[in-house]
Amino acid sequence: MKFTQRLAYYLSGFAIGLIILMFFLNGKNASCDYGPNARTVKNISAKPIAYSNPARDFVNKNSIDSMTVVNLIKFGSVDFSKSNTKLDSCKIYHVNNSYQKWDIELVIENCDSISKILKINYLNN
Numbered sequence: 001m002k003f004t005q006r007l008a009y010y011l012s013g014f015a016i017g018l019i020i021l022m023f024f025l026n027g028k029n030a031s032c033d034y035g036p037n038a039r040t041v042k043n044i045s046a047k048p049i050a051y052s053n054p055a056r057d058f059v060n061k062n063s064i065d066s067m068t069v070v071n072l073i074k075f076g077s078v079d080f081s082k083s084n085t086k087l088d089s090c091k092i093y094h095v096n097n098s099y100q101k102w103d104i105e106l107v108i109e110n111c112d113s114i115s116k117i118l119k120i121n122y123l124n125n
Contacts, residue, residue: 040078040093044108045070047115055106055117064099069117072097072106079105090116096123 033042049070051059059069076097084092090111097104103123109116 036080037078040110041074041076041095044093044095044110044115045074047110047113049073050114050116052116052118055120058120068099069106069120072099072104073108076106092118 031042033039049066058064059066073095076095079094079096082094090109093108093110095106095108097106105121105123106117107119107121109118
């Protein structure tokens, strides 16, 4: 069997396999969150979110709704150099994102059953 025939058989089988995978995975909420940032953000977003008093004051003062805060977390990037991930009970993460024209930092306490936003600050440019 020539190389071109083997390549054609391989590519046709590969294409059929891709079509079958697309059929089975279509409509499923499959994701590939393997990076540390994606896993941390997904873990924080999967839990109910509570606000501390300073965070609630910041949200009320700047008229930010809860969906905006969820999106700031979901699409933010975790600054692991500032975060305290060595705690046993609840780890503290610093999530950076931008809202309108401002850069915002959220300090989040991530426990087993709840995520609590401790502080929200504007970052100095």
